[in-house]
Amino acid sequence: MAIIKHAARQTLGQLIGANNPPVEVPDDSQRQYAWGKKEVDTYWSDIQKFMKARQTGSEASTEYFIGPIVTITDDKVTSRSLLDGQQRLTTSTILIAAIRDTLGQMASTEARLMANNIQRDYIARKDGRHSRPQLFLTLSLFDRDFFKDFIQDWNETTGKVVSTEKPTRPSHKLIQDAYSNFQTHITNAIANIPLDDERLDWLDDLKDCLVKGLVFVEIQTPTSSDANEVFETINSRGKDLSTVDLVRNFLMEKSRDDAEKGRVNNAWQALLDRFERREDIEKFLRHFWVSRHGDVRSHSLYTTIRSHLTTRFDEELPRYEVRHFAAELQDASGRYIDLIVSGTDHEPLNGLLDEVRALGADAAYPLLLAVSGKTNYSEMCRVAREILTFYVRWTVVGRRESTLLEEKLFGLAKAVNGGLPLESASRQIRDWIPDDETFRSDFEKAPVPRSTQARYLLTKIEQHLRISAGVDDVVVANTSTVHVEHIYPQSPAPEYRFSEHGTWINRLGNQTLLLGRKNRAASNRTFPDKAAAYESSSLLVTTNTGLSRLWDADNSAWSTQGIVDRQRDLAKIAVEVWPIDTPAESKLF
Incomplete structure (x- = not known):
């Protein structure tokens, strides 16, 4: 009290x-x-x-x-x-x-x-x-x-x-x-x-x-x-105090001398200097803890950390002190920054980290953080690729429960930190990934309403098509000059509108990529009015995947069957783009 x-x-x-x-x-x-x-x-x-x-x-x-x-x-x-x-x-x-x-x-x-x-x-x-x-x-x-x-x-x-x-x-x-x-x-x-x-x-x-x-x-x-106890009580429900602040105050309270307090301050100064946004520090702290101890929700993170560390600090042997935790936190923060900004010196890994960020696949970071402390960047590429395949097949396309994916990845992160060999971790991820038949079936009927995810899927398919055709990859399909185009329009004229408009508008078979400034007025026109723009595109996902099937020329109407057919073809490609078995390095880079 x-x-x-x-x-x-x-x-x-x-x-x-x-x-x-x-x-x-x-x-x-x-x-x-x-x-x-x-x-x-x-x-x-x-x-x-x-x-x-x-x-x-x-x-x-x-x-x-x-x-x-x-x-x-x-x-x-x-x-x-x-x-x-x-x-x-x-x-x-x-x-x-x-x-x-x-x-x-x-x-x-x-x-x-x-x-x-x-x-x-x-x-x-x-x-x-x-x-x-x-x-x-x-x-x-x-x-x-x-x-x-x-x-x-x-x-x-x-x-x-x-x-x-x-x-x-x-x-x-x-x-x-x-x-x-x-x-x-x-x-x-x-x-x-x-x-x-x-x-x-x-x-x-x-x-x-x-x-x-x-x-x-x-x-x-x-x-x-006494002040910390009052402080925590007052701020337990308010914005004025964050988990990061509470953890720092707790570590200061548990520090045995000025040297340990100085070590905590050094760690916190590194966090403040390394992260541009306070929200990123909050996210790092949770992912750091999850990577070592498994899943914990944000709202209970501080109480979990305090309870666990109080027990450890009070143990006589082996001695675990505040300075040890502060040092581990500071070391991990440097590796975490490299993950979230794709800042490693290994370009293939940076490309995969770009994909994690483009998908908003934050659930990947605790496991990647755990792996980063155990192996080199080349080995991390294999794990990152498997996580991406798992995330795409399970969540983005399969639309399965994301919390279950998090539980699996978070538990695996803890196991890796505890000494699980990386080969065993990779094998576990591959066991979780939906098989090819299931993925193809999911992909054939998947709606993708989030433009960032649609852009990612179509960009990866574009890259695969270029590699298969032996075409130089001179077009960067995820730049700001590329937009996701709905072939059957988001706002068609009433006479061209599907009776079940919402069912078809975000199907991936109805989406493609276009270079250049988006013309919203043109986007809402019929296919014949837009065909020239599609045919002149330098992107193969637009020119080589049968967009014309979405228009029934005989009846001058949009075709839902065309969306189904095109998406079925994209599904066949997707199985190769996100394979369960990791391809050989020579085929990737």
């Missing part, structure tokens, strides 16, 4: 004001800045509504409760370490800085004085002209320097910030975007106010709404363990 020393109402000005203990986000907890445009716009909208309500003078509209924050405080409350509330306090400081800078760029002496007062009272102050600023809010090591230079280190003479630190992480860009967003909102608001004095009043009211009207409940705890 967490110990709470004190819980008290605090305005924003009391939390980050000059006469109060500074707030610092400790390096051993919390995440980087994460609010995007949606959250920032919502925050601004809420402030504007509160500002208008406050102007009515009613007692019920004098304060706006923005939520709890959790701090670790010493006995005399001379310092405060922030465990929860970073996003709200950081965003509030950014908005205050935008107000300061708007005032700082105005011509009047009063405006510049107001700007200087805002800086000194709510952002940072200096004891002397050349002294370092005392910051009222200090972020963690991931964002600290950038936030100081871009927001806090303000020159009262020029009315500008230093801005020497260059953005190097996604969180830095989010800080920049939040500031620009607020500047735009403020500029648009005061553009409708004609007089400078009235503009000053509006900006002063906005500042007062923030520092005097925004109210938090500060929950003060004596130790990081």
